[in-house]
Amino acid sequence: MIKVAINGFGTIGKRVADAVAAQPDMEVIGVSKTSVSAEAYIAKERGYPLYIADLSKRETFEKAGIEVAGDVEAMLKAADIVVDATPGGVGEKNRPIYERLGKKAIFQGGEDHEVAGFSFNAHANYKEAEKHQFARVVSCNSTGLVRIIHALDQAFGVARVRAVMVRRAADPDDVKRGPVDAIVLNPATIPSHHGPDVNTVLPHINIVTLAMIVPTTFMHMHSIQMDLKKETTREEVLKVFENHSRIGLVRKATGIKSNAQLREYTQDLGRPRTDLWENGVFEESVSILDGKEFYCFQAIHQEADVVPENIDCIRALMGTVKDPQESIRMTNEALGLVAIG
Numbered sequence: 001m002i003k004v005a006i007n008g009f010g011t012i013g014k015r016v017a018d019a020v021a022a023q024p025d026m027e028v029i030g031v032s033k034t035s036v037s038a039e040a041y042i043a044k045e046r047g048y049p050l051y052i053a054d055l056s057k058r059e060t061f062e063k064a065g066i067e068v069a070g071d072v073e074a075m076l077k078a079a080d081i082v083v084d085a086t087p088g089g090v091g092e093k094n095r096p097i098y099e100r101l102g103k104k105a106i107f108q109g110g111e112d113h114e115v116a117g118f119s120f121n122a123h124a125n126y127k128e129a130e131k132h133q134f135a136r137v138v139s140c141n142s143t144g145l146v147r148i149i150h151a152l153d154q155a156f157g158v159a160r161v162r163a164v165m166v167r168r169a170a171d172p173d174d175v176k177r178g179p180v181d182a183i184v185l186n187p188a189t190i191p192s193h194h195g196p197d198v199n200t201v202l203p204h205i206n207i208v209t210l211a212m213i214v215p216t217t218f219m220h221m222h223s224i225q226m227d228l229k230k231e232t233t234r235e236e237v238l239k240v241f242e243n244h245s246r247i248g249l250v251r252k253a254t255g256i257k258s259n260a261q262l263r264e265y266t267q268d269l270g271r272p273r274t275d276l277w278e279n280g281v282f283e284e285s286v287s288i289l290d291g292k293e294f295y296c297f298q299a300i301h302q303e304a305d306v307v308p309e310n311i312d313c314i315r316a317l318m319g320t321v322k323d324p325q326e327s328i329r330m331t332n333e334a335l336g337l338v339a340i341g
């Protein structure tokens, strides 16, 4: 069993912890927080040993009825690998501790590529991970872009990509960022960071991205155009998506045309926390013009799509499963991830 520590038990960390606990070859040896909050009670309820960054706060936790297993360093020492899901920028500060303890670590998209020196996506570059101590799972938007670009690049070749990201303003629980009522160009400059981020995994792709933020909390929406190298048809492209285990199709017949309806759908499907782990490509939007021009809209659930990627990244860095498809299969099966559509 691979012993996994989750440093940072927030939006991403708590999902990764549950995903690790569901795997047949992994166990959660601890999770960490800095303060008492609802998620500390969830750790207790799940039975995950809770470690804290600053042991002087032990009494505050214990007064709230939450047992503290030790400090973060003790958690790291007990682990084979750590998933760092602390807020963006904290991972960079944690890296020297992982180096000192000789622990493998996975950072999230809030860190720069250079923090790990290797950026990861299971379908695109799983096999390159084994030689690294550190990896970074690219951000939610970049994960969604990499999946769809890589799939079409493998099938038809991608000459160039132009994409617009309509980004959710905050996570549903993130009250400190709201209320909001604006469309914010974020950034107003072009390109946004997403294109260069895609290039950390797929360096050969010619991509320019634009991004803005709108007042919604569940899911980003991408408008994507790609020039393909080989002529194809809409039907062939749909087949590529149907055969991809992490690209789902929002079928026309469902009548779903928004993030809100898609969230209701995942909730009704009984997905944990309503999570859409896969890309949600809108079937109606998939278009091929003049044989080589591809267009689509896709929804990306920011809290969820990086979760299975973190699980595959654990196996890839540990070198326990060599075949990416086998790891992806194991992860999907344990999570119950059967792509919609």
Ligand SMILES: NC(=O)C1=CN([C@@H]2O[C@H](COP(=O)(O)OP(=O)(O)OC[C@H]3O[C@@H](n4cnc5c(N)ncnc54)[C@H](OP(=O)(O)O)[C@@H]3O)[C@@H](O)[C@H]2O)C=CC1
Pocket (backbone or CB within 6 Å): 007, 008, 009, 010, 011, 012, 013, 032, 033, 034, 035, 036, 037, 039, 053, 072, 085, 086, 087, 088, 089, 090, 108, 109, 110, 111, 139, 140, 171, 302, 303, 306
């Ligand atoms: N939320 C999203 O949509 C996505 C986020 N990401 C990336 O994932 C990473 C985590 O983001 P997210 O889950 O949203 O963040 P959250 O703020 O939801 O959670 C962060 C967690 O880290 C803990 N923490 C804070 N400081 C420390 C520290 N010094 N040592 C240990 N734990 C600490 C917090 O505990 P406490 O509350 O007790 O301080 C909290 O449990 C970021 O890099 C982000 O960019 C990637 C894809 C999507």
Ligand SMILES: O=C(OP(=O)(O)O)[C@H](O)COP(=O)(O)O
Pocket (backbone or CB within 6 Å): 109, 110, 139, 140, 141, 142, 167, 169, 194, 302
């Ligand atoms: O990684 C994310 O977005 P990104 O792909 O736009 O960088 C997550 O949605 C978190 O980003 P934010 O919390 O900085 O908006």
